[in-house]
Amino acid sequence: MKKQELPKTDSISELARFxxxxxxxxxxxxxxxxxxxxxxxxxxxxxxxxxxxxxxxxKLAHQKGLKKYDLIRQxxxxxxxxx
Numbered sequence: 301m302k303k304q305e306l307p308k309t310d311s312i313s314e315l316a317r318f319x320x321x322x323x324x325x326x327x328x329x330x331x332x333x334x335x336x337x338x339x340x341x342x343x344x345x346x347x348x349x350x351x352x353x354x355x356x357x358x359k360l361a362h363q364k365g366l367k368k369y370d371l372i373r374q375x376x377x378x379x380x381x382x383x
Contacts, residue, residue, distance in 0.1 A: 306330055 306327055307318045324331075349357070354368075361371040
């Protein structure tokens with residue numbers, strides 16, 4: 301019987317499907333201990349926007365096919381890179 305390999309993907313849904321059908325003990329020889337953080341989560345901030353400002357952002361985000369939070373983050377990163 302051919303030994304299965306661990307999936308090579310960052311897709312959470314693909315990994316979830318894989319581990320729903322497999323047991324980690326079948327792959328013990330492939331595992332290694334990790335001593336540093338693998339997932340580093342950023343921090344959230346809250347800002348106050350007037351209703352009109354929020355509506356403008358939502359409209360622009362929709363036009364660009366983005367979520368409003370992604371558009372705001374994109375703007376912040378652009379400004380930081382230009383600084």
